[in-house]
Amino acid sequence: MxxxxxxxxxxxxxxxxxxxxxxxxxxxxxxxxxxxxxxxxxxxxxxxxxxxxxxxxxxxxxxxxxxxxxxxRLTFKKVKDTYDLMAALEGLSGELACQHITDKEIAAIRTLHNNMLEHYHQHDLKAYFELNRQIHEGILTASQNEVLQEMYSNLSQRVKRVRYSKKMTQAFWDQAVKDHENMINALEKRDSQLLGQILRDHLCNKLEVATLAGVIEDEAPIEEHSVVNA
Amino acid sequence: MxxxxxxxxxxxxxxxxxxxxxxxxxxxxxxxxxxxxxxxxxxxxxxxxxxxxxxxxxxxxxxxxxxxxxxxRLTFKKVKDTYDLMAALEGLSGELACQHITDKEIAAIRTLHNNMLEHYHQHDLKAYFELNRQIHEGILTASQNEVLQEMYSNLSQRVKRVRYSKKMTQAFWDQAVKDHENMINALEKRDSQLLGQILRDHLCNKLEVATLAGVIEDEAPIEEHSVVNA
DNA sequence: AAAAGTAATTATGAATTCAATATTAACTAA
DNA sequence: TTAGTTAATATTGAATTCATAATTACTTTT
CATH class of the missing domain: 1.10.10.10 (Winged helix-like DNA-binding domain superfamily/Winged helix DNA-binding domain)
Structure with missing residues (x-):
């Protein structure tokens, strides 16, 4: 090393x-x-x-x-609590982004979104997730709130060791893509309330938790990589 | 020492x-x-x-x-960013509290609320703020989300050195009390969406920032205790 | 053999020491 | 004087040392 x-x-x-x-x-x-x-x-x-x-x-x-x-030790509850928090922060980032984002930034996110759709249609989960991450990061950056960014990245790091992507069903995936479509539209209309709501409810957060809940037994500590994959 | x-x-x-x-x-x-x-x-x-x-x-x-x-150095922007974040976290704490809170806990908060009203009518700002703090803390505890509590208390600590209570106008105060009335009602109905919304919009957060904005010049670092009182 | 107690070992907590970097002071030259 | 340079000092960064608590191994006793 x-x-x-x-x-x-x-x-x-x-x-x-x-x-x-x-x-x-x-x-x-x-x-x-x-x-x-x-x-x-x-x-x-x-x-x-x-x-x-x-x-x-x-x-x-x-x-x-x-x-x-x-x-x-990451218990299911701890992970769920963290995701609840992240969803709230994403919601806020959406609201703030609508207030500060430039046309150029929106265009960039639209491009990312289109690329993401490509991967969605090709069922390339890994590439999809990377683009997905970049979109959310873009919104977070556009929020212009550094404290928010700092907190979000800390939370994200806490649960990074648990990954569940493989468990994503087609139905969930379809819904996530629809959410994203609505997100972009809300962003282009700069409808902060709507975008905030969408992001707070966005499947990407809840989904993973729900999936996790089905995979591990309640209250048992999650041994990392036990639910893992790409 | x-x-x-x-x-x-x-x-x-x-x-x-x-x-x-x-x-x-x-x-x-x-x-x-x-x-x-x-x-x-x-x-x-x-x-x-x-x-x-x-x-x-x-x-x-x-x-x-x-x-x-x-x-x-606390700039106005930094303080505002922090308060935006705290408002979002309070909103979440309200939603979660509605899901977990016991009748006993609600009763305790109702009592705190009544005591707070006393101080409001007596114009005892300091006592009012202490009760106010306890109510929000009670909701936070009832949320049963420790990560949330940890994060909130960290944010709160960052801006603790700035206090603005004296700048509170009667109109703001009246509104804050109305908000609290609505909060308790939402809590008793366990209407998580409503309580979340109230807490996110609650004046206690926005107010102080707004007040601060009027007191200090934009983008200038806030020398702590320069706006202080209470 | 099992339990309890004691000694030896190891790991942690904190102070000290050593090394590198930055700051200040002193000095020189224009 | 003042800018620029060098030397002296002080401060930070990191390793080492010392002290204390916890763990393990080993007796001893029943």
Whole structure:
């Protein structure tokens, strides 16, 4: 593994640990050994421990006094709560975007949307999801609210390690595409109330949670990658 | 100042620094001297620096590589963005509260509401605001969404150092009380859509921002306590 | 063999030390 | 004086060291 030799070492280390968690190389509930990670990254305990404290504030790990750090266990409830929150933030981003977005930005999103439709018709789920992500990111950016963006990306990072795309049924997919059609229309009309409502109710959030609920048993901690796929 | 001799030192230190910021003992933009704070708190640089990193992720201070930490300058836009976000979160908390709240909890909030009305009629702004806070906190708790609660309290902390209560006009106050009346009714009917809408539009959020806008010049950083009172 | 207690080991919490970077002060030259 | 340069100082960044708490291994006892 490539050693780190950068400034803002603690932030770099925190990101790297975040990656390990996202990719399942650190399991939920697993005790995080400081020494091991120090050796892995080639840094001393000082920046590593700073990183752990930051990751705890970001909600990725939890710190037990005198008993080390461990990766947060994602229960179904925790994931659902996070998605509820993300939906509310998306709703707000839609409302704000309508107030600030330029014609040029709308055109760019329309283009992304058209490309996304291509992938939808070709049943290319992975490419579809990437475009989908870019559209939502575009709206978030157009909201011009940096605090909102910061919060959203933090929430998104917390649940990144759970992926459910494969479980998406055709019916759900069809509905999601319809939602997107309505979104773009609301955006072009700059109807903030409508776009906010659409985004709050948008399947992309609820769907994944619903799917997840069907896949895992209630209240059981989600072992990451147990429901995973592309 | 009382020395700290507790476990989870970094968290304690972070809270104490947060208090200093809230009460204006550390000015926005002011460089934070590690040595000074170490002496003030009677701790070494290690836990102090950990606290600084945590406070940076919480959005209270910013870290400039090799150039120390400074208190975040609150611009009008930053405050407005934060309040927009808080309003959205309150809206969500209302929706969720309707789904989970017990009759007992509703009764408790109704009681708080009645007490608040007392203070309203007596023009006791301070007591009014405290009850107001407790009501919103009650709804937040009833939402049963811990991630939401965590996020809300973080946002709230970011803008805590700005207070505007004195600027509240009677008309605004009257409207706020009407809003609250509607809130309680919606809550008792468990009408989540309605309560969500009321809370999103609730004056308590918008009002303060609007007031602030009238008091400070646009885009100028808000020196905390410059608009203060209560 | 199982349980309880004790010693040895390991890991964490925090202070200190060392190194690198930035800031300030002092000095020189125009 | 003032701009520019260099040296001195102070501050930050990171590693190391020391202290303390937790875990494990090992006895001892029943």
């Amino acid at each position: 490539t050693k780190i030799l950068q400034r803002n070492l603690y932030r770099e280390v925190a990101d790297r640990i975040g990656d390990l968690i996202e990719h399942g190389e650190l399991s939920p509930g697993e005790r995080i050994s400081e020494k091991q990670l120090c050796e892995k990254f080639g840094v001393s305990r000082t920046p590593l421990r700073e990183a752990l404290k930051v990751l705890a504030t970001e909600g990725l790990i939890e710190l037990l006094p005198n008993r080390g750090a461990r990766v947060v | 009382t020395k700290i001799l507790q476990r989870n030192l970094y968290r304690e230190v972070a809270d104490r620094i947060g208090d200093l910021i809230e009460h204006g003992e550390l000015s926005p933009g002011e460089r934070i001297s590690e040595k000074q704070l170490c002496e003030k708190f009677g701790v070494s640089r290690t836990p102090l620096r950990e606290a600084l990193k945590v406070l940076a992720t919480e959005g209270l201070i910013e870290l400039l590589p090799n150039r120390g930490a400074r208190v975040v």
